[in-house]
Amino acid sequence: MPIKIIIADDDSLIRESLKIILEMDKDFEVVSCVDDGLKALNYCLNHKVDVALIDVRMPIMNGVQASYEICSRTKTKVLILTTFDDDEYIVDAIRSGAKGYLLKNNSPENIKNAIKMVYEGNSVIQDVVLDKIKEGIRKRDGSKIDMSMFTKREIEIMDLISKGLSNKEIADKLFISEGTVKNYISSILDKTSLQHRTQIAIYYLNGKEKNQFK
Known part of the structure; x- marks a missing residue:
């Protein structure tokens, strides 16, 4: 079954270039192309969509608002496609529940790989976007992290998540089961009030830069 995709830009x-590129690959099916976030939301509410490719700056409803609504009201996973001048939106996009963040100038192969990773439940953040996210968090949040609430194993897992490892890769590296990794991640999310792996990665990297994680 091909991955069902909506493109909102x-x-x-x-929009049309992405559609042509993706439809050349049998692994993808572009089910709709829209020009604003509200149309993307309405389509996802009424149709089965696996992954939504969402631009950040759009009329009527921007990508951050659309991502929040889509993630909270449907099972569709969101991959944000952004540009260098969109960084003021990116931290908010993390909080909205989007699972991936890529620049539009990526190669078609990178974009396709990112779609597959997001579809499989992983998070994807490009390095240059990650830098912008960290900078945004530094500007907005100067609070100190309470290290005492994490176990040594939880810190190890946060470190590996920040390096882009999947649950399976983390399990193999630490010689524990995937189920155990998921349990640790659930514990981390509960302790931090974060919502997904991407936020854990940013939380950890931000604390590491402040020498709160060693």
């Missing part, structure tokens, strides 16, 4: 050239 107010730039018709980008």
Whole structure:
């Protein structure tokens, strides 16, 4: 079964180019192309969509708002496609529940790989986007992390998540089961009030830069 995708971007050239690129691959099916976030939300509410490719800056409803609504009201996973001047939105996009963050100038192969990773439940953050996220968090949140609430194993797992490892890869590296890894991640999410792996990675990297994680 191909991955069902909706593309939301107010730039018709980008929209149509992505559609052509993805539909050349039998692993993908572009079920709709829309030019604003509200249309993307309405489509996801009424149709089965596996992954939504969402631009950040769009009329009527921007990508951050659309991501929040789509993630909270449907089972569709969101992959944000952004540009260098969109960084003021990215931290908010993390909180909205989006699972991936890529720049639009990525190669078609990178975009396709990111879609597959997000579809499989993993998080994808490009290095240059990660830097912008960390900078945004530094500007907005100067609070100190309470290290005492984490076990040594939880810190190890946060470190590996921040390096992009999947649950299976973490399990193999630490010689524990995937189920155990999921339990640790659930514990970390509960302790931090975060919502998903991407937020754990940013939380850990931000604390590490402040020498709170060693």
